Amino acid sequence: MDAMLPMNALLNPGSVAVVGASDDPTRIGGRPIEAMRRLGFGGRIFPVNPHRNEVQGLPAYASIAALPKTPHAAIVAVPALQALDAVKALAERGVRAAIVFSAGFAETGAPGSALQASLATAASRSGMRLLGPNALGCVNFHSGFVGSFLSTDVTANVRPGNVGIASQSGAYGGHLLAAAADAGVGISSIFMTGNEADLTLADVVHLMVEDPDTTVIALYAEGIQDGPGLLAALQAARRARKPVVMLKVGRSALGSAAALSHTASIVGDDAVCDAVLAEAGVVRASTTEALLDIVRLATRGIFPERNTLGMVTVSGGAGVIVSDAAQALRLPMPELPAHAQHKLLELLPICSPRNPVDTTGQFINDPSIIEPFVDTMLDEGGYRTLLGFFTYAGTAPNVWRGLLERMARVRARHPDRLYVLILRGSRATLDAFEEQGFTVFEDLNRAVAAIAAMGHIGRSFAADAQPGAPIPALAPIALPSGPLTEAQAKQLLAAAGIASVPERACADAESAVRAAREFGFPVVLKILSPDILHKSEAGGVLLGVSDESAVHSGFGTLFQRARNAAPRARLDGVLVARQIMGGVECIMGIQRDPVFGPIAMFGLGGVFVEILNDVVLHRCPFGVDVAERMIRSIRGAPLLLGARGRPVTDIAALARMLSKLSAFAIAAGPRLQSLDLNPVFAMPEGEGALAADAAIVADEAP
Known part of the structure; x- marks a missing residue:
């Protein structure tokens, strides 16, 4: 058998066996054969059926062992218990990859999970890769290979193109494929991964990164099994300049962990997913419609790093809609320079020349004005994207043909810009514009959202090409067993270079008075207990303690309050700290996500952080450049x-x-569950930053 990599055998096999092949093209075992013959698959098809000599006009074979040659790939379309025997036989035969349609595995519970594990083991022993089980499979629309039982109604309408689709759901994957075909999106391949006993969404993304027929990747995910693996695949896609658009469903909170940490109460699974996907340059879509809008525009292959939008319109109202949408998405719409506005007014005195540029209804009387108008906007306004609102002009042949001719000349002079049109007309009319490089939308808001996404992709590609600041590296940190006091937490942080407010742990009132005298009044008194994480809520903090008498009495007050709030808590004394004046309160934290590992959080601090929820997240570790971008990105950044x-x-x-905290999270290892610094005082420029409170929650297990 000729050499073929297992993953390539899924995308471009030269031959395929269909185990459980059916002569009926409507049955699951018959659909792949019918579809491959209809789509012109050039490889050999080996139906395996012990009860027939011929299947759909092809010679059939009684068993895998009876095949005349070893196929590159195989489709398994038999019941679950027979599927295990089939996979074993395929592995022994040396087949590179198998697609398992069969259901009745992990999706059914514990017995099915055990059967699925046996299936994966049988494949892995020979190096055979497995797609599924419980998978709707894959299709390569360029080669005509169909390893799927998608219906003919779906596959027959798909136009080969450059968009790869990967979906964990078979039914939704088929729906997305049909919707893409209806939207005119050309598809290179689709993979529906099912139970992911072996191959995951990450593996499919890697395959599409290597596939020259795929330039844009669309993903649908319900749950991510291998966070680091998927992130590596997404980063590979970005390096290859292949944009990824993802519809990720399933939103949940971290549940009981939120009771232990300020950070956990803010950082939910979905917020983490958002942050990690953004870090990898993925555009996350919230609907199928939005995903396809973005994918359609991305196929143009133009991703402006500094995206600016210029709009030419025949309607002032449309200009207002676009201006509002662009502002909400932070898509710049700079005004046309004064000299360019003057030029447009000379061409059409009744126009509105600022941006949006409104030609008014005069466009209908004199369509020729559109060419010098748009040329001026692109030449002198420098807009990277041109949005044209021409509405029902597409319904008048004498108008739209002239519009297309003139806009095509403009595009030929400015081929590096994005061109988006709002146009009504027949399918043939709209296709004529699409074929000339203009992406046509019906809705203004959807168009602006897709345009904004192209800028996000461009900035991500540009950032990936720039070297980042070095990431701090710390030696492994051994967290103590059992709960930590604030003082213990700060000692660990100090060793990592994270500074705290000057303070001292005091076991009695007299030592507290001496500490306060050394720091200078006023001071802060805090109860010191590994069992009381949220001291303010327990009445365990006294601010502005102004003299020795107040320190002495405050010591007793804190002990009494702590006993009332948590009678069983261990009390180690009181922490006396210098009271900081003049800084801005911030919060920093770490929360361990079960999929992506430690996630850092930054926001404005104080007791209302959960209410305001003005925070930013990033996967650990990272350098000071990333940390500064995080700090400047929150809505409250002007206060800093x-x-x-x-x-x-x-x-x-x-x-x-913040950067050192991200390094601490890695050095502390998987036992670190959460870490809060709240508040951190951001002092005036040149005076540093100081953590005033610290709480570390560690897993008890070594």
């Missing part, structure tokens, strides 16, 4: 940057602390 006469805070010090 000198808004309304406030002093500018020490952003550089804050970024160093």
Whole structure:
């Protein structure tokens, strides 16, 4: 048998066996054969059926052992118990890859899970790769290979193209394929991974990255089994400049962990997924419609890093809609330069020349004005994307043909720009514009959202090409067993270079008074207990303690409050700290996500952080450049940057602390479940950043 890599055998096999082949082209075992013959698959098809000599006009074979040659790939379309025997026989025969349609595995419970594990083991022993089980399979629309039982109604309408689809759901994958075909999207291949006993969504993305026929990747995911693997695949796609658009469903909270940590109460699974996908450059779509809109525009292959939108319209109202949508998506629509506006007014005195540029209804009387208008916008406004609102002009042949001719000349002069049109007309009319490089939408808001996504992709590609700041590296940190006090947490953090407010742990009132005298009044008193994480809620914090008498009495007050709030809590004393004046309160934290590992969080601090929820997340570890971008990205960043006469805070010090915290999360290993620094005082520029409170939650298991 000629050499073929197992993954390539799924995408481009030269031959395929169909185990459980049916002579009936409507049955699951018959559909792949009928579809391959209809789509012109050039390889050999070996039906395996012990009860027939011929299947759909092809010679059939009684068993896998009876095949005249070893096929590159195999389709398994028999019941679950027979599927295990079939996979064993295929592995022994040396088949590179198998697609298992059969259901009755992990999706049915514990017995099915055990059977699925046996299936995966049987394949892995020979190096054979497995798609499924319980999978709707895969189709290569360029070669005509069909390893799927998708209905003829779906596959017959698909146009070969450059968009690869990967879906964990078979039924939804088929729905998405049909919707893509209806939207005019050309498909290179589709993979529906099913139970993912072996091959996962990540493996399919890697395959599509290597596939020259695929330039845009569309994903549908319900649950991510291998977070690091998927992230590596997404990063490979970005390096290859293949945009990924993903519809990720399933939203949940971290449940009981939220009771232990401020960070956990803010960082939900879906928020983490959002952050990690954004880090990898993925555009996340919320609906099928949005996914297909973005994919359609992405097939043009133009991703402006500094995307600016220029709009030419025959309707002032449409211009308002687009302006509102662009502002909401932070898509810049800069005004046309004054000299360019003057030029347009000379061409048409009644126009509105700023941006959006409104030609008014005069366009109908004189369609020729559109060419110099758009040329001026692109030449002198420098817009990277041109959106044209021409509505029902597409219904008048004498208008749309002239519009297409003139816009095509503009595009030939500016081939590096994106062109999006809002146009009504027949399918043939709209296809004529699409074939000339214009992407046609019906809805303005959907068009603007897709345009904004192209800018996100462009910025991601550009960022990937730039070297980042070095990531701090720390030696492994051994977390103590049992709960940690605030003082213990800060000692560990100090060793990692994370500074705290000057403070001292005091076992009695007299030592607390001495510590306060050394720090200078006023001071802060906090109960010190490994069993009381949220001291404020237990009444365990006293601010502005102004003299020795108040320190002495405050010590007793804190002990009494702690006993009332948590009678069984261990009390180790009181923490006396210098009271910080003049800084801005922030919060930093770490939460371990079960899929993607430790995730860092930053936001404005204080007791209302959960209510305001103005936070940013990023996977650990990262350098100071990423940390500073995180800090500047929150809505409350102006409070740190000198808004309304406030002093500018020490952003550089804050970024160093956040970056070191991300390194600490890695060094502490999987036992670290969460870490809160709340508040962190961002001091005026040049005065640093100081953690005023720290809480670490570690897994008890070694």
